[in-house]
Structure formats: structure tokens, C-alpha cells
Amino acid sequence: MDAYPSFVRKEQCNFGWDWGIVLVTCGIWRSIRLVGYSQARIGAVQIDQKHKDGNVKVTALVELDVIAPRSVTLKATVLFKGKPVAETSATSKAATPRLEVAVPDPQLWWPNRMGAQPLYTLRIDLAAADGTLLDTYSRRLGLRTLRLDRHADEWGESFRFVVNGIPFFAKGANWIPADALLAQRSPEVYRRLLEDSADVNMNMIRVWGGGIYEDDAFYDLCDELGLCVWQDFMFACMAYPAHDPRFMENVKAEAIDNVRRLNHHACMALWCGNNELEQQGVGKAFRAGYNAMTWDEYKSLFDTLLAEVVRQHAPSIDYWPSSPHSPHGDREDFNNPDCGDAHLWEVWHGRKPFEWYRTCTHRFNSEF
The missing domain is CATH 2.60.40.10 (Immunoglobulins)
Incomplete structure (x- = not known):
């Protein structure tokens, strides 16, 4: 388990992150039920x-x-x-x-x-x-149309969301789990954090792929508050054993369950395959052995399996294979300013002045 956290389908940041502690919990932490029926x-x-x-x-x-x-x-x-x-x-x-x-x-x-x-x-x-x-x-x-608009323009390709036929500027933040101990979260905690988000004029929340598929209460509140949701599938910053049919079968069931659960929400704007796997250099940066991942294996999971689940079970919600991702070229230019989305760390990580953002011309900054 220590060697292969990517095989274990649980909260990836449990194994430690740059902002979070190592706390590898296990056990039943959500309600379960046994359903009987006749006919x-x-x-x-x-x-x-x-x-x-x-x-x-x-x-x-x-x-x-x-x-x-x-x-x-x-x-x-x-x-x-x-x-x-x-x-x-x-x-x-x-x-x-x-x-x-x-x-x-x-x-x-x-x-x-x-x-x-x-x-x-x-x-x-x-x-x-x-x-x-x-x-x-x-x-x-909620009755609305909400789609990702990508069309060729004089600079490259647009990346914007359109609601009820009207393009809008996405303003928001990434959402990580609200507590290191998941059982300590509550609808009250969700409400306080999401109301604060709406009060500062956010209109979109990106549920980051190293955490969890949030509880129904989270998405209910986003519906009520007008907070659109960019929803990552729960894959982040590491290679995954897509060569293992047991893993792929498990992931498919996980994806179907969550896409079905969330597809009715007015807030749902996008399903995204993963966080930063392309940026991490799949097939190059990851070590050899069981955790290695080739580009063909990557594509089988994020270009095929997850994309097909969304197309089949939530056809009115768009799918994006990774964040960040450039849809053109060889995928190595993941922060291409002319198309796709970008993760820009120049200020918080690179220590550039806040004013640097005024020079940014990327189409969509999904993490900064």
C-alpha cells in the first residue's frame, strides 16, 4: 500500500501533499444501506x-x-x-x-x-x-444550458463557458477536502465555505482531483448559490496502473457511480480526467515498475474510458482529459497560452509579484 497508493481508490492527499499531512485512514466513512424491493x-x-x-x-x-x-x-x-x-x-x-x-x-x-x-x-x-x-x-x-465553448479565433482556440447562450468569465478557486478527517465535515461547514465563495463574487469551483467526490450537500449548495463546478475525476500527480484490468474495471464502476449521481445538478459544468498527469510527464517522469504508465495506457484511461462514461451517462456535460491540457500538438506544451487551460504557479511558487497576473494571456487559468 505504501508502494502503490495509486492503486488504492481513496483520497490521494491522504498520502501527503505539499499543503497536507500524511493521514492514511481506512474504514466506512459514508452511510451505506441495504435496499430490498419487490417487482x-x-x-x-x-x-x-x-x-x-x-x-x-x-x-x-x-x-x-x-x-x-x-x-x-x-x-x-x-x-x-x-x-x-x-x-x-x-x-x-x-x-x-x-x-x-x-x-x-x-x-x-x-x-x-x-x-x-x-x-x-x-x-x-x-x-x-x-x-x-x-x-x-x-x-x-435547474433549467439551463451550460457548455464549454472551444472555437478557433485569431489567437488560437477559445476556452470559455457559456450559460444559456451567454459567455461568462469564470471566477473561482480550487477546492480541496474541507478537513483532513473527512468524517468531521458537515453541511454547516460546506455552507460557510461556499457562501464565503459566493460572497466574494466567485461563480465557479474546481473540485481538485487529489481529494474526493464531495457529498451531495456540497453540490446542492452549489446549485443554490450559483457556483458552477469543474469536477475532476480523482486522479492526481502520479502514474496509475491502467495496464491492470482489475484497476480499470474498478475505476469504470467508480466513474459511472459518480457521473450518474451528479448529472442532474445545475452546477455541473465540466468533468475533467485528472490533475496534472500530463504536466508531470506521463511515460517520462514516472519511475519504472508497477507504477509506470505509458502514453497508450494513459490514453486508454483518460481519453477513452472516462470520456466514454461521461458521453454515455451525462451527454450534456463536457469532458476535458486533464488539467492543465493543450488539445493540440504532442501534449508537452501543457500551459500553452493560445489554447486549453493552464496551471500558473509563477506568483505563489515562483515568487513573482502579484502584478505578474496582468501580463498573463492564457485562455483559462484553472489553478494559480
């Missing part, structure tokens, strides 16, 4: 939105766990401020039925300081043929 239950729901000419349709692809194939009824209801505003229902024998609801007079969600953050609730009821309620799914969502 069928709602396993997962993929929520997408279609925006056109001021109208919004919410689409729910429902994945059912069934004991035996049989006809069931699904009813989808969209609520706003606790009151139903739209609903639809369908009877199906399919394992993944699709429901679509048109939302009248849609109130759009906006990042902090750009507008309000109205939140709707999508509730899906699953019933047996005789009307017996079998399961209920309920999630909050």
Missing part, C-alpha cells in the same frame, strides 16, 4: 434538457431494476416551489423507458451574479400494473 425499483435516472426558442423539455431516461419483465407505469412530475407545473406518464415493459416533460414558462438558472438560481424538482413515481407504488425518485434541477 421493480428505479436504479438510475439520466436527466437531459432540450432548450429551443425559450421552451424547455426535460427528458428522463429511467433505468429499472426488475425481478421479472412486466408492465409498469411511470409518472414524471415537475414541481416549482412545491407545486406541480407539468407531468407525463407512460406504461412500459422496457428496461430503460424514456419520459419527456415540457415545462411551461421556464425560469432559467444562472451562475452567481448573473441572475437567480430557481430550482425545480423532478419526481418520478414507479407503480405496478395494479397501481401499487413501488418506488419514487426525486431530484432538484
